[in-house]
Amino acid sequence: MLTEKYKPKTTKDIVGQNSVVEKLKYWFVNWKPGSRALFFYGPPGTGKTSIVTAFSHEHKLELIEMNASDYRTPDQVEKVAGAASTQNSLTGRKKLILIDEVDGLAKGEAVAPLVNLIKNSSFPIVMTANEAWDLKIRALHEVAELMQLKKVMPSSVARKLKDISTREKIEIDDGTIKSIAENSAGDLRAAINDLESLSSSFRESKVSIFDAVRKIMKSESAKDAKSSLNSVSEDPEYVFWWIENNVIEEYKDPEDLANAMRALALADLFRTRIRKQNWKMLGYFIDMLTAGTAIAKKQKYSSFVMYRPPEIIAALGRTKKVRALRKEACKKIGKYLHESAAGVNAVYLPFLKIISQNMDVAASFGLTEEEMEILKN
Ligand SMILES: Nc1ncnc2c1ncn2[C@@H]1O[C@H](COP(=O)(O)OP(=O)(O)O)[C@@H](O)[C@H]1O
Ligand SMILES: [Mg+2]
Structure with missing residues (x-):
């Protein structure tokens, strides 16, 4: 996956979000217990998660990452996030807590413990979401500073695509880069995925x-x-x-x-x-x-x-990762059930989806969090 390979390592790799990066620096330096959390919101693929991970990497922070949708019950929010916010870092590095995709909080009531956590946290907390104005997460406005991320401009998307294609030795003309960029509607993740699916078809053809x-x-x-x-x-x-x-x-x-x-x-x-x-x-x-x-x-x-x-090709590229994850998950489950990946997909998956609502299926089959997502959807 090119999006993984070119995941920004430092904030210098982030394109088109200067004011957001500046805001994060300023907020982090001035943060003390009792201060507000920071809440990044905006469309997908604009760098909400990447900015936080790149910043932590750059400043050698100990980043504690959690995806809000992993919390099924309010207790879990308290247990996991609470521990992270009170224990001192073992490594002596400064801590930063990222609660990603808070608009995916399972239930509205999970928000109250989160608000409490933010108020009492010993460490700075950044949250992200596509939408900030959803009623179920409105309470977070009381305890967080909101920062909106805008769509990445086509010219910036194009620059990033150009950079990646040079490094990957993908032969692609500027016109095509420009059309992918314009097509992406400011979603850099989608644009990079389009570049990847196109480039694999380039490699296979003699003449473009x-x-x-x-x-x-x-x-x-x-x-x-x-x-x-x-x-x-x-x-x-x-x-x-x-x-x-x-x-x-x-x-x-x-x-x-x-x-x-x-x-x-x-x-x-x-x-x-x-x-x-x-x-x-x-x-x-x-x-x-x-x-x-x-x-x-x-x-x-x-x-x-x-x-x-054509859209149809780009769409295939976008679903490639999902298909790969599903296959991997089915393979792992198959080992336990003595069944092929295809068999698991056809016969067991529908049931596992239901079972996973009440049981920790992931632990039984050794699935990663990402693979688990496949079961949930
Ligand atoms: N502003 C950006 N600068 C550089 N790369 C980006 C940016 N936004 C997205 N990307 C690329 O897209 C991928 C997904 O970005 P991410 O930060 O997860 O988006 P979001 O959290 O806003 O949905 C990253 O790994 C990176 O390759
Ligand atoms: Mg994200």
């Missing part, structure tokens, strides 16, 4: 998918358009989604666009026949996709268009 898409849309001859697929090792279906997603931007004349859509609709018909193992249809599918799209226009459009990856 962008060249093929460009050739199909720019060429005026059916033959040229058709040959565009010769040098791409990409599955034609994949090319189809790329064309489908980008032709609207490229073909400015509505009549051209209508013709192209007609060609794609036909291609799509042939595509579904291929799915039913009717391989003769593959040739027609490719013809409609390439030549059909190319000659749908009266003439070539010279303006530059940034081709965007």
Whole structure:
């Protein structure tokens, strides 16, 4: 996972949140028992968690991290968090407590012990959440300073993506980086995941998918358009989604666009026949996709268009981690149940989900917290 590999190690690696980092420093230095906690809120993937972990790393703090959603009952909040807030650090390092995702607190009543904890804590506490104004966590406003994190600006997202692709030796043009960045809506985690799923498809193809898409849309001859697929090792279906997603931007004349859509609709018909193992249809599918799209226009459009990856591909990238976690969890459980991972997934998982509400299934099967999340969802 690139998001893990490039997790900010110091606050210098954080992009676009200068005032938040400054605020954290100032608050931490001035904090004394009785002071307010700090409450970071804002959209996902903007650095709420990373800023705290990077800051702790940089200042060699002992960071005590807890995910609020792990607390099922008010007692647990008290037990876990309370201990952390009163014991002196064994290492002699300064402590910082992070209570992540407090909007995921299991029940509203878990908030009251948290408020108490903050009031009595011997150590500074930072909380995070996507939303701060939810009624069930309103009480936290009394004991915390609120700090809003804004979406990361596309230019900053692009800079980070560029940096990562240089270090990873991913060959990707600036236009594509820019379109991923704009597509990310300020969510840097999503943007990095998109970059990762795109780059794995780059590695697999001889000629980049962008060249093929460009050739199909720019060429005026059916033959040229058709040959565009010769040098791409990409599955034609994949090319189809790329064309489908980008032709609207490229073909400015509505009549051209209508013709192209007609060609794609036909291609799509042939595509579904291929799915039913009717391989003769593959040739027609490719013809409609390439030549059909190319000659749908009266003439070539010279303006530059940034081709965007189809949503369907980006979505696959985003769910990749979830799928990997699920597989890992199923494997572990399978060892105990003498069942394959696939078998656990199909037969046992639905029941384990229910059982896990009342029983510590994670401990029985040696699951990590992250793997446990899979069972909860
Ligand atoms: N402002 C940022 N600067 C640098 N990296 C970021 C930033 N925001 C998110 N990331 C990247 O996205 C990943 C997830 O960020 P995270 O801090 O967990 O987001 P949040 O807690 O706001 O949902 C990080 O590991 C990092 O790779
Ligand atoms: Mg977070």
